[in-house]
Amino acid sequence: SSELTQDPAVSVALGQTVRITCQGDSLRNYYASWYQQKPGQAPVVVIYGRTNRPSGIPDRFSGASSGNTASLTITGAQAEDEADYYCSSRDSSGYHWVFGGGTKLTVL
Amino acid sequence: QVQLQQWGAGLLKPSETLSLTCAVYGGSFSGYSWTWIRQPPGKGLEWIGEINDSGSTKYNASLKSRGTISLDTSKNQFSLKVTSVTAADTAVYYCARVVWGAISPWGQGTLVAVS
Numbered sequence: 001s002s003e004l005t006q007d008p009a010v011s012v013a014l015g016q017t018v019r020i021t022c023q024g025d026s027l028r029n030y031y032a033s034w035y036q037q038k039p040g041q042a043p044v045v046v047i048y049g050r051t052n053r054p055s056g057i058p059d060r061f062s063g064a065s066s067g068n069t070a071s072l073t074i075t076g077a078q079a080e081d082e083a084d085y086y087c088s089s090r091d092s093s094g095y096h097w098v099f100g101g102g103t104k105l106t107v108l
Numbered sequence: 109q110v111q112l113q114q115w116g117a118g119l120l121k122p123s124e125t126l127s128l129t130c131a132v133y134g135g136s137f138s139g140y141s142w143t144w145i146r147q148p149p150g151k152g153l154e155w156i157g158e159i160n161d162s163g164s165t166k167y168n169a170s171l172k173s174r175g176t177i178s179l180d181t182s183k184n185q186f187s188l189k190v191t192s193v194t195a196a197d198t199a200v201y202y203c204a205r206v207v208w209g210a211i212s213p214w215g216q217g218t219l220v221a222v223s
Contacts (some may be wrong), residue, residue: 019162030209031209033209033210033211035153042202042215042216042217043153043202043210043211043214043216044213045210045212046214047211048209048210049208049210050194052208054212059145075194086152086153088153088155088210088211090209094149094153095166096158096166096168097145097155097158097206097211098155099145099152099153099154099155100152101152102152102153
């Protein structure tokens with residue numbers, strides 16, 4: 001079982017804002033990173049270090065963190081944002097990685 | 109830009125050994141850690157283990173000591189072996205780099221089926 005907890009599914013209307021959350025004790029000590037995975041493709045990091053966005057990732061993606069909860073916000077969701085999103089961080093020991101169970105985002 | 113390309117046998121019988129290799133192109137191999145992650149069909153991501161550029165390894169306890177990650181710095185490659193595979197090891201296996209508190213980039217993935 002995952003040490004990071006995500007809602008299994010979230011939906012958002014086209015152009016609206018959606019927040020995907022991730023909860024876990026390790027997030028009190030380690031930043032979450034967020035990964036977008038489209039069908040048949042490898043995951044791609046969209047947010048790391050809590051709020052950093054890799055080059056090439058649209059600025060509608062943003063991250064935040066408070067206590068044991070991290071969140072990924074998509075402001076003005078586009079059809080191409082429909083995907084599975086996974087959070088990840090080091091575990092409480094700091095030695096291993098853990099993933100959330102993933103959130104399937106549907107853009108209506 | 110760093111790219112990872114992976115390969116290995118895609119169909120195994122129970123009790124055989126899974127063997128995958130990942131090559132790193134277009135960037136430095138040293139100074140980073142390298143990891144393997146798997147994803148059973150229709151399920152989420154599971155971290156398998158990690159190796160740093162000195163060869164120090166860490167593994168997910170769920171593998172029960174069946175997994176070994178090694179590296180070949182002369183070839184800019186790292187590898188994964190999992191012994192005594194069962195149907196539960198059927199998954200898409202990804203290699204990836206650990207950098208700045210994130211896992212990026214990822215290899216293209218290799219589907220390994222045990223049957």
